[in-house]
Amino acid sequence: MRRLTNDAVTTFLGEATRYEAAACPGLQLALSNEPVADMNMLVVGAGADQNRFRDMVDSCLDRQLPFLAIIFPEADKALNDIAADLGLVYAVDFPIMVRDDVPIEPSGNPDVEVVCASGAEDAEASADVLVSAYGMPKDSVLRAQPASLFDSTGIDVYVARTNGDPVGSVTLTYHGDTCGIWAMGTDASRQRCGIGLRLLSTAMAQARNNQIRRFFLGASPAGYRLYEKLGFETVCTANVWVSGETHQA
Template sequence: MNETDELVELCVRALAMQMSAAPGAELHTTRRCILALTDEISADHNRLILGADTDVEGFLVRSVTRARERDRPLVALMAPTVAEALAPLATQLGLTAVGASPLMVLRPNVAVQPTRPIKVVRALGPELVSVAGDLIAAAFDEPRDVIARCIEASITPTSGVETYVGWAEDRPVCTVSLTLTGDTAGVTLMATPPEHQGQGMGRALLTQVIDDYRRRGVERFHLGATEAGRQLYTSLGFELVADLPVWVLDRAGPTPQSLP
């Protein structure tokens, strides 16, 4: 298995940890694919990852069928090893290609230099979890109630999702979440509200968290970057492994059974 396919597998596990507690959560998984649906009508909270599974075409068809049955949109990521073969079927099923998500990795031998000092606190307990939710909602311009239902629900001591809040001058300024699988951690929900951006807060938080995880024995970190965040992660030593094609399924459209 190449590194890209391995990391996609880890992304499947991470998504299951992140979305299993959301209201109406419905997860269908194989080792390398996952469909995660919720009660929310936003595509960001209804996700599909398609890795190098032996029945990936069947998984795609079944996923679209179920999303149509629940009247849910989807955001789908495809591993490069299956993307070209899946593209005609995805188009036939009503999905639209919208770009790519950079899959990046920080390797064990890459030093991460600490930047400005920042207080880091793990979000445990209702008050700190709510603080993290406030930061995520502000950073991504998401409705606060949606964040409470879909994100905060997964921030528990036993979910596998560890969330940290960065504080500066006694104010919460940024947050990040990690999911741990063996000696590899996935970085997600790196969130800094607009009023705190451009000051190195997110970078300071992430470098401290990475340093702490390395002391705990974690060797490698991976993430799916946005184009806006790609420069930050590159400057920290993350390198591009692959661009994962991104497809979107709108709510309105034919079911697979009605396609010619």
């Protein structure tokens, strides 16, 4: 799952205006260079060297760049201690969840229209949702997820609307017959209205129509019950450390 996460994070952030990446065995650093921790990620797994881990963390700290370190259970346990010694704050357990090849149909609020986004107008709509859902600066969202992302290969963004207003957004990354789910959010004023269920079930149904057979995601506490309802099961749990503030907790 860590290798799939590496690929997905690179795809998800790869169109960012100031994208930067570095990798070595067991370590993948993907940065939008925006002042939002959730848009800068260090993924850590088996074989990660302690000194190289320190170097990558220090490179972000020296620039005062907020970021997440997602440490998978396969990694050296000492890396969690090193993260704490370097001043990172433990944020949350991060269940990695998988849904295997089971049919799915759109469900949830039938008044919600869901479309596969494209172009600048939909990029603005998706950004508006993420600003509302997570309190992210809109200019950072638009630089990290520019209009070019919405028309790139290997990724789709779905936007949900009610009465023409954007109320939900989710990003899907594609890896053969496997799909990653990222940046799932609904407008803060429209929570618990069946929007998230409609959005995600519709996006997943469309992906299955396009020969996707397995889905994976990292679940925040806020989204965990929705994902369970859709048939996802936890396969492992990563540890998330943060410099700055995160909306994963």
